[in-house]
Amino acid sequence: MTIGLLRGVNKSGHKGWTTEKCILCGATLDFLHGYELKNIYYCSKCLSNNIKAYFCAADARKVHYKCPFCHSELKPYY
Ligand SMILES: [Zn+2]
């Protein structure tokens, strides 16, 4: 067990969100600007596994709103 791994990880994923990148295309998803929130999707299952599974709207549509990693349904982050 490496305690150091836990440091700096937001378990809930909801605290301190500022900017993440789309895991597929690398587009910057800016959580600070409300007008863009509707364009952000995420996979809660991957996030709970510490995979930064955020998706821009275009890629979410491309994968039919299913996570390409675990095949869970993507959720919009409103
Ligand atoms: Zn993307």
Ligand SMILES: [Zn+2]
């Ligand atoms: Zn997933």
